[in-house]
Amino acid sequence: MNKPSAFLVPLLACTLALGACTVVPPRVTISGPSVAVVAPVAPPPPRVEVIPEAPGRDFFWVPGYWHWEGNQHRWIEGHWERHREREHWVPHRWDRDDQGQWRLSGGYWHHD
Numbered sequence: 001m002n003k004p005s006a007f008l009v010p011l012l013a014c015t016l017a018l019g020a021c022t023v024v025p026p027r028v029t030i031s032g033p034s035v036a037v038v039a040p041v042a043p044p045p046p047r048v049e050v051i052p053e054a055p056g057r058d059f060f061w062v063p064g065y066w067h068w069e070g071n072q073h074r075w076i077e078g079h080w081e082r083h084r085e086r087e088h089w090v091p092h093r094w095d096r097d098d099q100g101q102w103r104l105s106g107g108y109w110h111h112d
Contacts, residue, residue, distance in 0.1 A: 060081060092104060
């Protein structure tokens, strides 16, 4: 067997093996908020969003919310999410704590 053929056979075998692989992105389920977001002032009222057409029947709209960044609230646009089996979406919400601070909670998938 000459040198080019000796190199091409293993290369072809690897190419065929890798071609049969399927890459599946990991599915992450968060059981609760992972980062504490605290603001010294209440968020503004939620914005009125124009909800675009759903990308499919198994999608639902996750409304936008105010997020605290630096020293101000910033609006995070709503988006479509695909329904998940045996899980439900817990929406974002702001609550005032005992010290008068505002805490953001929610915004995660909860396993039923």
